[in-house]
Amino acid sequence: MAPTAASRKKREEIVREHMESENRHEFDATLDTFDHPRYELIPTGEVHDGPEEVMAYFKETRRAFPDQRNELLALHHADDAVLVEAVIRGTHKGPLRSLPPTGREYELPILAIFMFDGDKLLCERVYFDQLTVLRQLGIARDPLSLTGRIETLVTHPLTIGRGVVRRVTGR
Amino acid sequence: MEILETSATRREELVRKHVDAENAADYETALATFQHPRYEYVATDEVYDGADAVMAHWKEFDRAFPDQQIEIVKLHTADDAVLMEAIARGTHSGPFRGLPPTGRKWEQQFLAIFVFEGDALVCERVYYDTATVLQQLGIARDATSLTGRLETAASHPLTISRAVVRRVIGR
Numbered sequence: 001m002a003p004t005a006a007s008r009k010k011r012e013e014i015v016r017e018h019m020e021s022e023n024r025h026e027f028d029a030t031l032d033t034f035d036h037p038r039y040e041l042i043p044t045g046e047v048h049d050g051p052e053e054v055m056a057y058f059k060e061t062r063r064a065f066p067d068q069r070n071e072l073l074a075l076h077h078a079d080d081a082v083l084v085e086a087v088i089r090g091t092h093k094g095p096l097r098s099l100p101p102t103g104r105e106y107e108l109p110i111l112a113i114f115m116f117d118g119d120k121l122l123c124e125r126v127y128f129d130q131l132t133v134l135r136q137l138g139i140a141r142d143p144l145s146l147t148g149r150i151e152t153l154v155t156h157p158l159t160i161g162r163g164v165v166r167r168v169t170g171r
Numbered sequence: 172m173e174i175l176e177t178s179a180t181r182r183e184e185l186v187r188k189h190v191d192a193e194n195a196a197d198y199e200t201a202l203a204t205f206q207h208p209r210y211e212y213v214a215t216d217e218v219y220d221g222a223d224a225v226m227a228h229w230k231e232f233d234r235a236f237p238d239q240q241i242e243i244v245k246l247h248t249a250d251d252a253v254l255m256e257a258i259a260r261g262t263h264s265g266p267f268r269g270l271p272p273t274g275r276k277w278e279q280q281f282l283a284i285f286v287f288e289g290d291a292l293v294c295e296r297v298y299y300d301t302a303t304v305l306q307q308l309g310i311a312r313d314a315t316s317l318t319g320r321l322e323t324a325a326s327h328p329l330t331i332s333r334a335v336v337r338r339v340i341g342r
């Protein structure tokens with residue numbers, strides 16, 4: 001059932017406060033926008049569930065990108081979710097997992113689904129492109145560009161060799 | 172503005188018809204679901220605008236991944252869009268942009284925004300992860316895995332050594 005006008009207004013306030021408190025680095029406030037804190041990152045399959053895991057995720061990303069901020073581009077109200085198109089920007093100034101800081105800036109368009117039960121925020125599910133970030137940090141190339149294709153050939157000789165053999169033999 | 176339920180139903184039906192036609196490789200029917208055919212791929216900044224460009228785009232993918240199928244996970248209906256979470260699956264059995272077919276299967280969850288003007292479909296904007304597909308085709312590795320890290324160090328020596336130097340000297 002479509003949400004009422006009052007419910008839409010309330011949900012939009014929660015989503016905006018969630019995103020703006022992240023920009024202010026007030027992660028306790030961000031955590032409070034959830035009734036149940038949970039992140040699902042679709043590209044990596046990562047799930048951060050509960051306040052401790054979600055706070056650890058905030059800390060990890062801000063250690064790698066201390067100036068990370070978001071800009072809301074469009075907001076779509078659906079029956080049980082608010083879907084947000086946004087751009088995230090940041091500078092890689094701290095270690096990211098095991099990658100040392102590169103000092104480079106990145107800009108990443110994302111689609112975030114804020115999932116609601118009534119006016120309660122239960123989960124943020126995020127769709128984005130990992131390669132967009134890695135390319136800008138200078139640690140990956142588009143494998144379909146010329147330098148990327150040469151690099152793919154050099155670093156994945158078996159996969160490409162098999163593919164060429166298959167094309168030549170028609171199998 | 173809150174949309175009428177009947178209009179929401181009509182839009183959802185059009186999206187399902189669009190996806191079914193793509194799955195059946197019936198591209199004339201898929202094209203006819205658009206009032207203005209247009210694709211936007213956020214990850215790569217690719218835009219296919221107009222009937223000829225969209226048809227060429229479908230044919231290119233049909234040649235590379237002839238068995239490609241889309242399974243709808245959830246439709247989120249909003250005021251001026253239907254946002255679709257879906258899983259795409261395919262086998263890389265034809266050439267794709269200079270890469271010979273690898274014969275490998277891939278699967279990924281993505282999000283597509285079907286943009287409407289009234290009941291008319293005018294654009295499909297797709298959020299997907301390039302890295303997920305490339306990893307499954309065997310032509311890219313997760314940059315944070317051990318083999319991925321070794322590969323990154325081998326193929327991006329300048330970026331990584333600069334970062335290591337920066338970490339050691341603390342700047």
